[in-house]
Amino acid sequence: MNRLAHHQGIHKFFMTLGLALYFSKPVIKHLVYLVDALTTKGFSGTLTDVRYWSFHPNHRTTLSHFFTKSPWNEEKLLEKLQEWILRQIERLAKQENQPLFVSIDDTICQKTKPSSRAAHAIQGCDWHYSHKDHQSVWGHSLVWLMVHTFTQAFPFAFRLYDKAAGRSKIDLAIERLSSLKGKWAQPVYVLMDSWYPSQALIEACLKQGFHVIAMLKTNRILYPKGIAIQAKEFARYIEPQDTRFVTVGKERYRVYRYEGAIRGLDDAVVLLAWKADEPMTPDHLHVVLSTDRELGDEEILRYDAQRWTIECFFRQAKDQLKSDDTVFATFGR
Template structure:
């Protein structure tokens, strides 16, 4: 592995996961180099970057083979990573005396639509509607599940949303939730696109509570009368609400407790920002299946969902979650798992924040390169040999 000191740190992380006992040395060498390249500044997602950014001693084609045809078990690696993440989250939640949060959301990895003459298009791509861009985008749609406490968030699992396979995003979320086995109280957080009856029931069946944004046309039953939330909101006066502060933000809140379609008992908060008019355009509806929570706790807990949005942005900007050029379905999935691994490794090294961890790793790599060159010079290793090993020949 070119005897670069910072590679030992990555190898130590794999040892912590227990994967060094499971995978062969050649597989471990590839994994260490790939994670090294992904956390390198300027990484674009290409195999060339994976090769050059980690000073991989083998030819670049071996990386293509590793992603596409090599028989190593990426699911086993993911299971090891998930076991470590759950242990870390449970330990943090217990120490902080806080619940565990699980956030569900999806993101699109945008790709270029190939021409009809293209012989090797990336497998699994389709048109998906982007709510942020308000239009359909060509690429892969991934449903992600994050596990987190108030202080640290981990990307736990993902599923590719494939229209042809016939499973909805909600069904994919239920699949991922089924693998979660924790002893702490759990709150599942989701935006208004996800809280279907089946998904909410699946959460409750596992003993998890749900806090979710609802669409304002959701039917409520005040005094047994069916009415849309936004219609109910029109009858609410300022004096019917109370002020709730979450962080630096202030909200006007009206609390409904009762029946929803598919739920016998739940709390729904009708919420407006305190500095905005109480109109239906500014209305937000927040569901909590835990009626014991205060209004402040419901809003404070829901705010934790922001961590999954941060993950999407960081994983795309810094680790190029959507930058891959590999085309085979399994190769793409392996790439995503390794981005997930690189993200968690950055958290592991900083013990807190992804950005701090990434900065630390990049500085460590710079020091490692200087030390490598200095050590090689002291041993009178020819400069051309050093250049070749560092891919600058």
């Protein structure tokens, strides 16, 4: 099999990023083979696979030495890639006259729990609660940022969550968010699920000129007429005639729009929504926050639905890039 044309394409992209100014030819050569292997069907995440699937001319131990001892700066590689991504995504947003989205979420790269007699456990692994499995699993927990429009998405930045380091996932998200520098011609909306919209993270987004659209837990405190009440309790007072029907894609919702203060934010829009074919009970309630009060109900729900872009990426990374198994999962520490 002739991989020359494939390697040339990868090498050309690295030159577009300007990597020749920062990395030696041998380092760039290793990176070309690495990307080739990662994107080849059949790759399962080992150094042996990198050599086999990319037809690397050197022994596997050469690759091991490259990852552990070679003087190359992965942060510089990420920086140059991020600069390229931001140029691309801003061009797309202007071209489509659409907002730019930043999705924040975390995922677990599950590993096999080592034996108690194992001399060396995998670095950075710990027990993390998996919402998918409804139990704690052993592995790496990664906090990700993705930038995207309605039509195109780019994984942008990630950090390994290390419980022992004493920094929360919120702290890591705020740190990664700060790498989104620049002035944006299009509005930027930061999307997140109900585990992330803390006061600190919302304030960090607003400080950078970004709006937030996020799911809220149903026990989030609202202040209708100045009275503190949980969203799920407030919802009990809402009658069907107080709602309006909103269609997003193939789904139809009953929506009640609340405007005012919530805990941690003085002025916001909160949509209390139920699928049209489900009863208006707390068990079926969806609570969606928007810091942009100019958006209509349909726009808020349509923008919030874009959060699934990052979930699709997690699935693809695990199925195709083997992020659960790969030796590269500890990058970004």
